[in-house]
Amino acid sequence: MLYIVGLGLGDEKDITLRGLEAVKASTKVYVEAYTSLLSFGLTSDGLSKLEKLYGKPVIVADREMVEERADQILSEASESDVAFLVVGDPFGATTHTDLVVRAKQLGIDVKVIHNASVMNAIGVCGLQLYRYGETVSIPFFTETWRPDSFYEKIQRNRELGLHTLCLLDIRVKEPSLESLCRGKKCYEPPKYMTIHTAINQLLEVEALRKGSAYSEKSKCVGIARLGNEDQLIAAGSMTDLLDVDFGAPLHCLVIVGETHPVEEEMLEFYKVK
Amino acid sequence: MLYIVGLGLGDEKDITLRGLEAVKASTKVYVEAYTSLLSFGLTSDGLSKLEKLYGKPVIVADREMVEERADQILSEASESDVAFLVVGDPFGATTHTDLVVRAKQLGIDVKVIHNASVMNAIGVCGLQLYRYGETVSIPFFTETWRPDSFYEKIQRNRELGLHTLCLLDIRVKEPSLESLCRGKKCYEPPKYMTIHTAINQLLEVEALRKGSAYSEKSKCVGIARLGNEDQLIAAGSMTDLLDVDFGAPLHCLVIVGETHPVEEEMLEFYKVK
Incomplete structure (x- = not known):
């Protein structure tokens, strides 16, 4: 299962209970860094705010990494639960549609967990x-x-x-x-x-x-x-x-x-x- | 403080952590019933799903009640924390703007907690x-x-x-x-x-x-x-x-x-x- 989870606009507390459940159930957690992670604690001291809340490591995925490693992310999602976190709502930007399309083409279940966006x-x-x-x-x-x-x-x-x-x-x-x-x-x-x-x-x-x-x-x-x-x-x-x-x-x-x-x-x- | 909290689109688990904190901190909790509360457990057996999650009673407020009792809701909010819950995002519909305007005119602090909407x-x-x-x-x-x-x-x-x-x-x-x-x-x-x-x-x-x-x-x-x-x-x-x-x-x-x-x-x- 590939969870695409919206983080909302503020900070780590803007995730929904459903989103947090998905993250907790996932063996790998990626967070997209295409746009802005300013208020999510992704500063010089790393991912402290998100990782502390989730109790597990979070991998920051910039556009390059998602493009280069999409196969790996999708292969992981075909074997276990993987969460891909997105600032705002998953479909607020065009950038995530491609990952969803590829997952669906491979027959991987995709579950979208919405949140607020601009x-x-x-x-x-x-x-x-x-x-x-x-x-x-x-x-x-x-x-x-x-x-x-x-x-x-x-x-x-x-x-x-x-x-x-x-x-x-x-x-x-x-x-x-x-x-x-x-x-x-x-x-x-x-x-x-x-x-x-x-x-x-x-x-x-x-x-x-x-x-x-x-x-x-x-x-x-x-x-x-x-x-x-x-x-x-x-x-x-x-x-x-x-x-x-x-x-x-x-x-x-x-x-x-x-x-x-x-x-x-x-x-x-x-x-x- | 008047919290206007978006509940999102699915069920009780679509509230954000920030939204849940606001509800837990509030002495009175209203939920708007202008539109649709279909999936939030507001069926014949009452508010079980929301009340169970929040650990406190929730008052269902239809449009009539909000109009008739707005003064009371605002007076409560001027003395303690009151949460007003809205399906989707607080500003997805026009209906809540009036309550916010009246609160602000009375000098009551208003905090909006966003969520997904259609x-x-x-x-x-x-x-x-x-x-x-x-x-x-x-x-x-x-x-x-x-x-x-x-x-x-x-x-x-x-x-x-x-x-x-x-x-x-x-x-x-x-x-x-x-x-x-x-x-x-x-x-x-x-x-x-x-x-x-x-x-x-x-x-x-x-x-x-x-x-x-x-x-x-x-x-x-x-x-x-x-x-x-x-x-x-x-x-x-x-x-x-x-x-x-x-x-x-x-x-x-x-x-x-x-x-x-x-x-x-x-x-x-x-x-x-």
């Missing part, structure tokens, strides 16, 4: 989930690579009065350019896009495209560390949010569409004065 | 969450009331190649017409829309509106009892799905937009032969 926990800011249009991703711009396909999507959502959830880029274990040139593996330090960077990139694209999809006056909600004890939510114009110190990652941003009175009442609590 | 767990069918457009609700049609505002939304999503999540109507504790006439409270038995009813209503609206938003050949995914042990997922045309016995509620339906190869691979596992 895609539903974002409801905490008070904007109703069924009033969101397509979600967009904002990638880090570089000197030569400034993809802006999010622009049309935001424009469409706003024309329809819908809110837009902007997921901000995370770069974990990116090979450094230098290391690629030298042919050995060396990694850039992890990089998490801030709300400030996202807003600056958004405004830069609006200035170029001039489609009036949004402006510096457009109402937004910035959320830092969603689902964590020290979560911060601030509502205001893009300009207002540039003045807010959101602190440590992860950040995400909502561009607000048309609002209903009950949504307005909730946003009022988070308004930047 | 809005993210639907990812299990293999269609990527960021490729969904606006979510629609399909209400039960009556002889005289056949609202079809979902039609334009589905049409727009399909024009954009996006998937559409259709939430199917749930009628719990609806006053019966007879009881309204007689001025005393009597309720209809709970009613949950099936995938079959939803598809028949959708096709009826398409036949009237003739906008080619979808047809009986449109690819869909039907999901019954999402997140439960006996969850059933079936992919096929609307006609195909009319032949599937989805069994007990809750049901939901996805109308598929344009698909990527990895989405196709996952749908293949659920295809109706």
Whole structure:
């Protein structure tokens, strides 16, 4: 059996009882490190928080390892119970679908244990989930690579009065350019896009495209560390949010569409004065 | 402190460790019964599954009670810790926002403990969450009331190649017409829309509106009892799905937009032969 277990958004205590049972029953436990394990105790002192709770070792699996060792993980899962832990919900990101597809193709039983992810926990800011249009991703711009396909999507959502959830880029274990040139593996330090960077990139694209999809006056909600004890939510114009110190990652941003009175009442609590 | 705790989708074991801690620390525990508590043991023998796990009594709060006794719940929360439990995630539905707003207005600390909801767990069918457009609700049609505002939304999503999540109507504790006439409270038995009813209503609206938003050949995914042990997922045309016995509620339906190869691979596992 391959258990794919969502860990939720906060820390080790956000696993469900069902998820913990699966981990306890498993002979091998992997945790994906594609995205961010910031608050799960995966710091310099290793996996202490998760391993302490589970009472067994946890293997951190980055994308490379999952790709290279997928056969091994699947072969283990065909003989005994293996748990593959994922931050948020197992299907919040595309990255785990491939492992599930391969397991199913091999006839290995797969059991998914759900949890909260940004895609539903974002409801905490008070904007109703069924009033969101397509979600967009904002990638880090570089000197030569400034993809802006999010622009049309935001424009469409706003024309329809819908809110837009902007997921901000995370770069974990990116090979450094230098290391690629030298042919050995060396990694850039992890990089998490801030709300400030996202807003600056958004405004830069609006200035170029001039489609009036949004402006510096457009109402937004910035959320830092969603689902964590020290979560911060601030509502205001893009300009207002540039003045807010959101602190440590992860950040995400909502561009607000048309609002209903009950949504307005909730946003009022988070308004930047 | 008012804890708003998501219970997840399956049964009592889908609460998180953090959620369980909040319940154990609370002097009063309410569970909302607006939507559906089918699998949480809230049957004829009462709250056995939840109460057994929590080691304390749980008060079932229907919408009427929350509206009538909100002041009491909030006054309790201003003096001690009160847990308000919600199926799925606290902000999956609009119904709890009002309680949160009132608590915050009274200066009562509110802590939200997230969990999975249909809005993210639907990812299990293999269609990527960021490729969904606006979510629609399909209400039960009556002889005289056949609202079809979902039609334009589905049409727009399909024009954009996006998937559409259709939430199917749930009628719990609806006053019966007879009881309204007689001025005393009597309720209809709970009613949950099936995938079959939803598809028949959708096709009826398409036949009237003739906008080619979808047809009986449109690819869909039907999901019954999402997140439960006996969850059933079936992919096929609307006609195909009319032949599937989805069994007990809750049901939901996805109308598929344009698909990527990895989405196709996952749908293949659920295809109706």
